[in-house]
Amino acid sequence: MIYLDYAATTPVSPLVLKTFGRATKKYIANPNSGHGLGLLAADAIEKSLRKIRRLLQLSSAYELVPTSGATEANNLAWQGWLSSPEHQSGQIITTAFEHSSITANANHYARRGYRVDILKTDAHGHVDLNHLAQLLGPETLLVSVCSVNSEIGNRQPIDQIKKMVRNYPKAVFHCDVTQTIGKEPIELEGIDLISLTAHKIYGIKGVGLLIKKKKVTLQALIRGGHSTTSYRRGTPTTELVLSMEKAVALAMDHLENNNAYVNEINRYARRKLTEIGHIVFNSEERDLPYVLNFSVLGHSSRAIVDYFSQRGIYISNHTACESDSDLSTAVLALTHDEARASSSIRISFAALTTKDEIDAVARALKEYVE
Amino acid sequence: MRQIVLITAVWCPSCLIMRPRYQDYVKRHPGWQFTEIDFDESPNIVKQYGVGKTLPAAIVVSEGKELARVVGEQSVKELEKNLDGYE
Numbered sequence: 001m002i003y004l005d006y007a008a009t010t011p012v013s014p015l016v017l018k019t020f021g022r023a024t025k026k027y028i029a030n031p032n033s034g035h036g037l038g039l040l041a042a043d044a045i046e047k048s049l050r051k052i053r054r055l056l057q058l059s060s061a062y063e064l065v066p067t068s069g070a071t072e073a074n075n076l077a078w079q080g081w082l083s084s085p086e087h088q089s090g091q092i093i094t095t096a097f098e099h100s101s102i103t104a105n106a107n108h109y110a111r112r113g114y115r116v117d118i119l120k121t122d123a124h125g126h127v128d129l130n131h132l133a134q135l136l137g138p139e140t141l142l143v144s145v146c147s148v149n150s151e152i153g154n155r156q157p158i159d160q161i162k163k164m165v166r167n168y169p170k171a172v173f174h175c176d177v178t179q180t181i182g183k184e185p186i187e188l189e190g191i192d193l194i195s196l197t198a199h200k201i202y203g204i205k206g207v208g209l210l211i212k213k214k215k216v217t218l219q220a221l222i223r224g225g226h227s228t229t230s231y232r233r234g235t236p237t238t239e240l241v242l243s244m245e246k247a248v249a250l251a252m253d254h255l256e257n258n259n260a261y262v263n264e265i266n267r268y269a270r271r272k273l274t275e276i277g278h279i280v281f282n283s284e285e286r287d288l289p290y291v292l293n294f295s296v297l298g299h300s301s302r303a304i305v306d307y308f309s310q311r312g313i314y315i316s317n318h319t320a321c322e323s324d325s326d327l328s329t330a331v332l333a334l335t336h337d338e339a340r341a342s343s344s345i346r347i348s349f350a351a352l353t354t355k356d357e358i359d360a361v362a363r364a365l366k367e368y369v370e
Numbered sequence: 371m372r373q374i375v376l377i378t379a380v381w382c383p384s385c386l387i388m389r390p391r392y393q394d395y396v397k398r399h400p401g402w403q404f405t406e407i408d409f410d411e412s413p414n415i416v417k418q419y420g421v422g423k424t425l426p427a428a429i430v431v432s433e434g435k436e437l438a439r440v441v442g443e444q445s446v447k448e449l450e451k452n453l454d455g456y457e
Binding site: 094096097103107110118326333336338 | 442
């Protein structure tokens with residue numbers, strides 16, 4: 001079996017699983033209960049979230065809201081902010097390179113009469129900061145731009161964007177950093193709302209975070225009784241939060257070494273794939289090395305994914321969160337070329353990826369196109 | 371009277387770009403109307419119009435008859451050129 005779909009999800013680290021198991025046995029009580037065992041669990045969650053905040057090098061101006069993953073965090077950021085009575089109309093700025101949970105919210109609010117502006121991007125998929133400067137104004141409520149697109153790996157100028165949004169007091173800047181955390185350094189301090197998930201960094205599926213500046217007030221999406229956070233009621237899952245802390249700690253520990261290794265794997269894969277005809281790279285060498293997107297011109301991406309899958313090689317043709325359409329919306333937004341978007345393949349790497357696996361992919365693809 | 375039936379989906383980034391262009395066109399052209407239909411929520415209408423996987427799909431309708439169809443992203447100029455002939 002060759003797994004090259006790490007941008008969709010990663011296998012769970014045995015150390016994370018061990019932490020999960022231990023916490024499950026140790027913290028048996030509901031963290032919302034007022035008795036000693038409940039308080040013990042609530043305290044473990046609080047300490048764990050504080051550790052994650054420190055690992056991400058964020059100041060005490062931030063609070064962390066555990067969610068079921070990045071999709072829920074994105075929804076909480078948008079809907080929590082825009083549900084406020086003073087945000088019932090205004091302008092939202094985003095890009096065509098966002099996760100489908102952002103695009104879905106953008107379409108939802110556009111249909112409700114909000115002005116939704118899509119930032120222009122250059123030929124490399126990077127947002128045009130001059131366009132952002134033109135669009136920002138007193139009516140801007142929300143700017144939502146991900147740090148890296150999951151299908152192509154193109155990065156966005158997050159540092160500049162957060163500085164620009166800061167000048168507009170009614171506006172907040174939301175950034176989904178799911179594809180960056182644990183892969184390369186990112187300066188999060190200064191971003192108002194940050195989404196991430198554990199299962200992209202060898203954590204368990206079903207837990208993520210919305211990290212928010214304390215001064216940013218959101219409306220809760222999940223209402224209920226008293227809980228460890230007012231932004232998401234219900235019983236917090238102590239073991240999931242503690243396992244996420246372990247995943248973040250491991251990811252940060254190995255970030256530099258993993259990044260250097262994956263860079264090498266990416267360059268190797270490019271060399272091997274270049275030897276096969278019909279291939280055009282959609283990811284550039286300057287993009288995040290963990291993702292490599294290319295089109296196999298004249299061939300359906302769905303058929304290639306199926307062919308590989310039958311041979312025990314697991315790759316993808318677009319993110320796991322879109323429609324059943326075989327068009328990659330990100331490749332389409334980048335190239336404006338339907339032929340490239342319907343023949344695009346994403347392979348995504350990890351420190352677990354070997355050159356032998358890349359050789360096997362190149363061999364299978366060569367067989368397929370010939 | 372001309373009507374633009376715009377078929378969009380919430381997961382579609384091109385729909386975000388094209389929706390305001392159609393709305394703006396209709397605003398500037400008296401006698402035109404704009405209706406938006408969700409691709410996933412109205413499968414029967416989508417089937418009736420024979421809409422494929424590329425969105426948005428704009429169908430220009432007059433007295434129940436389809437006059438023209440514009441699919442995917444178009445610049446403002448291209449869109450004007452495509453729609454102006456049906457005034």
